[in-house]
Amino acid sequence: MMLEKILxxxxxxxxxxxxxxxxxxxxxxxKRYLESxxxxxxxxxxxxxxxxxxxxxxxxxxxxVLKELTGLTNQYKKQFKAFGNPDRLMRPKDIIWIENEAFHxxxxxxxxxxxxxxxxxxxxxxxxxxxxFPVNDLPELGFDHKQIIQEAYEDLKEKCLSEPIIFKxxxxxxxxxxxQDLYESILGIEIDNRNFRRKLINKKYIIAxxxxxxxxxxxxxxLYMFSKDIYDKMFQKNYLISI
Amino acid sequence: MMLEKILxxxxxxxxxxxxxxxxxxxxxxxKRYLESxxxxxxxxxxxxxxxxxxxxxxxxxxxxVLKELTGLTNQYKKQFKAFGNPDRLMRPKDIIWIENEAFHxxxxxxxxxxxxxxxxxxxxxxxxxxxxFPVNDLPELGFDHKQIIQEAYEDLKEKCLSEPIIFKxxxxxxxxxxxQDLYESILGIEIDNRNFRRKLINKKYIIAxxxxxxxxxxxxxxLYMFSKDIYDKMFQKNYLISI
DNA sequence: ACAAAAGTGTTATCAGTACACCCATGC
DNA sequence: GCATGGGTGTACTGATAACACTTTTGT
Numbered sequence: 073m074m075l076e077k078i079l080x081x082x083x084x085x086x087x088x089x090x091x092x093x094x095x096x097x098x099x100x101x102x103k104r105y106l107e108s109x110x111x112x113x114x115x116x117x118x119x120x121x122x123x124x125x126x127x128x129x130x131x132x133x134x135x136x137v138l139k140e141l142t143g144l145t146n147q148y149k150k151q152f153k154a155f156g157n158p159d160r161l162m163r164p165k166d167i168i169w170i171e172n173e174a175f176h177x178x179x180x181x182x183x184x185x186x187x188x189x190x191x192x193x194x195x196x197x198x199x200x201x202x203x204x205f206p207v208n209d210l211p212e213l214g215f216d217h218k219q220i221i222q223e224a225y226e227d228l229k230e231k232c233l234s235e236p237i238i239f240k241x242x243x244x245x246x247x248x249x250x251x252q253d254l255y256e257s258i259l260g261i262e263i264d265n266r267n268f269r270r271k272l273i274n275k276k277y278i279i280a281x282x283x284x285x286x287x288x289x290x291x292x293x294x295l296y297m298f299s300k301d302i303y304d305k306m307f308q309k310n311y312l313i314s315i
Numbered sequence: 316m317m318l319e320k321i322l323x324x325x326x327x328x329x330x331x332x333x334x335x336x337x338x339x340x341x342x343x344x345x346k347r348y349l350e351s352x353x354x355x356x357x358x359x360x361x362x363x364x365x366x367x368x369x370x371x372x373x374x375x376x377x378x379x380v381l382k383e384l385t386g387l388t389n390q391y392k393k394q395f396k397a398f399g400n401p402d403r404l405m406r407p408k409d410i411i412w413i414e415n416e417a418f419h420x421x422x423x424x425x426x427x428x429x430x431x432x433x434x435x436x437x438x439x440x441x442x443x444x445x446x447x448f449p450v451n452d453l454p455e456l457g458f459d460h461k462q463i464i465q466e467a468y469e470d471l472k473e474k475c476l477s478e479p480i481i482f483k484x485x486x487x488x489x490x491x492x493x494x495q496d497l498y499e500s501i502l503g504i505e506i507d508n509r510n511f512r513r514k515l516i517n518k519k520y521i522i523a524x525x526x527x528x529x530x531x532x533x534x535x536x537x538l539y540m541f542s543k544d545i546y547d548k549m550f551q552k553n554y555l556i557s558i
Numbered sequence: 559a560c561a562a563a564a565g566t567g568t569t570a571t572c573a574g575t576a577c578a579c580c581c582a583t584g585c
Numbered sequence: 586g587c588a589t590g591g592g593t594g595t596a597c598t599g600a601t602a603a604c605a606c607t608t609t610t611g612t
Contacts, residue, residue: 078323078421078423080321080323080324081323081324081399081423124399124423126401126421127401128401129399129400129401130397130398130399130400130423151396151397153394154373154394154397154425155373156324156367156372156373156425157372157373158369158370158371158372178321178369180321180324180367180373180423180425182397182399182423232556232558233554233555233556233557233558234557234558235558236558238558255556259554261554271556275558311476311502311504312476313475313476313498313514314476314477315475315476315477315478315479315481315518
């Protein structure tokens with residue numbers, strides 16, 4: 073099939089990766105660097121993204137972009153907003169960059185976010201200057217990507233309260249404290265360990281395994297898994313109005 | 316300013332209107348009709364929408380589209396999803412229609428929904444064949460607009476549980492039972508009147524007015540208003556994890 | 559006086575919150 | 586044996602859910 077780009081429509085991907093070792097919620101960003109006559113014209117970071125091809129769905133574009141950068145497929149993906157302000161690519165650095173890259177100044181982007189584990193991504197051979205940054209300590213960002221990230225993060229914060237997407241950021245086998253640490257990272261709050269533990273263990277879709285942590289230098293913790301099957305079976309909308 | 320359309324990007328508007336008299340949640344749709352040699356080629360309904368102009372934001376496009384159809388501005392508006400499947404305008408009727416209208420077969424649309432009161436809209440002079448339809452009894456729809464409506468409605472159902480957007484569908488002065496009726500319409504559930512009443516009246520931003528209904532043929536009910544000011548002041552995120 | 563919708567109270571249950579110490583393990 | 590993080594129990598409070606009858610008004 074011929075790959076014909078739609079020149080004014082792109083998909084940008086906010087890739088959230090949780091590093092369970094350092095307990096850090098990170099974003100995967102791409103280096104944007106341009107110099108001319110020893111003068112640095114552009115030196116910052118952007119989200120990974122690409123034009124939509126004429127034959128593909130927006131979801132397909134997002135999947136493709138993630139795969140090209142990380143090799144990963146089947147990660148949690150959500151389209152959360154379209155950004156199409158006429159001036160969104162119009163800052164001086166962006167204009168220089170776009171001249172160099174030959175794409176359309178009036179591009180609307182459909183933004184997605186992905187949830188995955190940093191450990192699943194191998195960046196050693198990547199040629200994009202891709203790197204992880206803690207979500208609360210980001211470098212200078214090009215285009216309107218700071219805003220896009222901001223809105224993705226807000227959506228993630230909200231969604232993780234009502235849907236079990238948190239487990240997409242964790243390994244298949246995790247401890248209760250892993251989950252608590254991650255909630256605390258995402259939401260920037262402190263949670264009472266006893267209450268949290270009770271709450272989670274009481275869920276039927278949080279299943280205690282016959283396994284404990286290995287290779288830790290302290291008391292090894294009980295491992296659990298999340299059962300999507302049980303969750304889906306149990307799930308029923310509750311119409312609790314809380315305004 | 317010159318009005319130059321972006322030919323492959325549009326905004327479609329799902330206009331929810333609540334008719335408090337008939338207690339009906341309605342959608343505002345546009346007639347699509349085309350015949351040739353006495354043969355009816357296209358006869359169905361679509362959402363109101365239009366291309367994005369090069370100089371305007373997506374939000375501006377949505378606002379403009381609503382204004383052109385209804386004359387209304389400053390209504391609650393939410394961008395909820397972009398639809399860009401390559402085949403979304405490719406059903407036979409859609410292709411006939413698009414030939415006739417001369418727009419792009421590979422158009423991505425940014426979908427918004429609006430919340431307003433049917434009584435605020437005057438359709439008597441409208442030339443689009445616009446009409447209200449109960450959200451659960453829609454006519455045949457063109458393009459992928461059935462799906463767009465479906466997703467808008469799902470989003471509305473979810474949002475009305477956690478944000479006070481329900482009041483955008485009601486007049487400034489309403490009774491407790493009005494609110495209950497509307498929740499029941501939107502969610503398709505039954506709510507216990509005593510519990511609901513207590514819950515709502517206890518909110519500090521639901522303010523009892525010194526007024527009762529007039530012109531009703533039964534016992535007139537107490538009127539209330541919603542104070543956005545008080546709501547905003549009181550509001551603080553609660554990080555209740557309910558997965 | 560009657561029809562229709564408005565309005566009212568109590569109890570039981572469940573979930574959330576606050577709070578401090580002992581335990582098991584690897585080193 | 587000790588440092589580290591894992592793991593545990595109770596009491597209070599507030600919200601939800603279930604449930605049926607009386608009151609007010611217009612006609």
